[in-house]
Amino acid sequence: xxxxxxxxxxxxxxxxxxxxxxxxxxxxxxxxxxxxxxxxxxxxxxxxxxxxxxxxxxxxxxxxxxxxxxxxxxxxxxxxxxxxxxxxxxxxxxxxxxxxxxxxxxxxxxxxxxxxxxxxxxxxxxxxxxxxxxxxxxxxxxxxxxxxxxxxxxxxxxxxxxxxxxxxxxxxxxxxxxxxxxxxxxxxxxxxxxxxxxxxxxxxxxxxxxx
Numbered sequence: 001x002x003x004x005x006x007x008x009x010x011x012x013x014x015x016x017x018x019x020x021x022x023x024x025x026x027x028x029x030x031x032x033x034x035x036x037x038x039x040x041x042x043x044x045x046x047x048x049x050x051x052x053x054x055x056x057x058x059x060x061x062x063x064x065x066x067x068x069x070x071x072x073x074x075x076x077x078x079x080x081x082x083x084x085x086x087x088x089x090x091x092x093x094x095x096x097x098x099x100x101x102x103x104x105x106x107x108x109x110x111x112x113x114x115x116x117x118x119x120x121x122x123x124x125x126x127x128x129x130x131x132x133x134x135x136x137x138x139x140x141x142x143x144x145x146x147x148x149x150x151x152x153x154x155x156x157x158x159x160x161x162x163x164x165x166x167x168x169x170x171x172x173x174x175x176x177x178x179x180x181x182x183x184x185x186x187x188x189x190x191x192x193x194x195x196x197x198x199x200x201x202x203x204x205x206x207x208x209x210x211x
Contacts, residue, residue: 001123010061011061016030024048028050030192031068032061036072058086059134064101076110078111082131123142124143132174133164148187155192156191157205
């Protein structure tokens with residue numbers, strides 16, 4: 001499985017395009033604005049079709065390009081129902097952003113749940129619910145590959161902000177300890193912003209939540 005890291009949108013949100021050329025399939029994790037321009041040529045080069053779009057949470061910078069991706073590919077969408085309002089009526093985020101952003105809703109085909117597992121790209125994927133930054137923040141964990149895509153729950157040297165509507169730092173701390181730091185120490189953590197890290201590194205050095 002190939003991992004393409006694609007920062008996009010006005011605040012350089014990380015999208016992750018996972019491709020399996022031997023299967024001719026791909027999955028996109030999060031869809032910042034205009035990410036399709038980066039995704040399309042990779043799909044063509046690796047001869048893959050985009051089967052699914054997984055949203056780690058419903059904040060605008062992770063979903064803004066979702067509708068365009070779905071229109072172009074017919075990809076099925078997975079997300080957590082605790083962010084249903086944000087995903088289906090994204091204009092409510094304009095209220096706390098203080099500006100008109102012309103956000104489009106995204107149709108979700110499957111609402112994921114804590115502990116759910118499914119197969120994708122020839123791998124087993126586990127969903128873990130990690131609220132605190134956003135009510136519906138989830139991570140997608142590939143145990144066999146030792147990697148997890150965690151949205152904005154945890155960053156390299158930082159954590160997701162908890163001062164936006166629906167945020168709760170105490171809940172975020174519990175989520176990180178219970179759902180992220182409980183993974184094997186060598187698990188590579190791919191975050192919604194910034195560089196990748198590992199569970200071991202964050203448990204030992206993260207100034208906000210130590211292991």
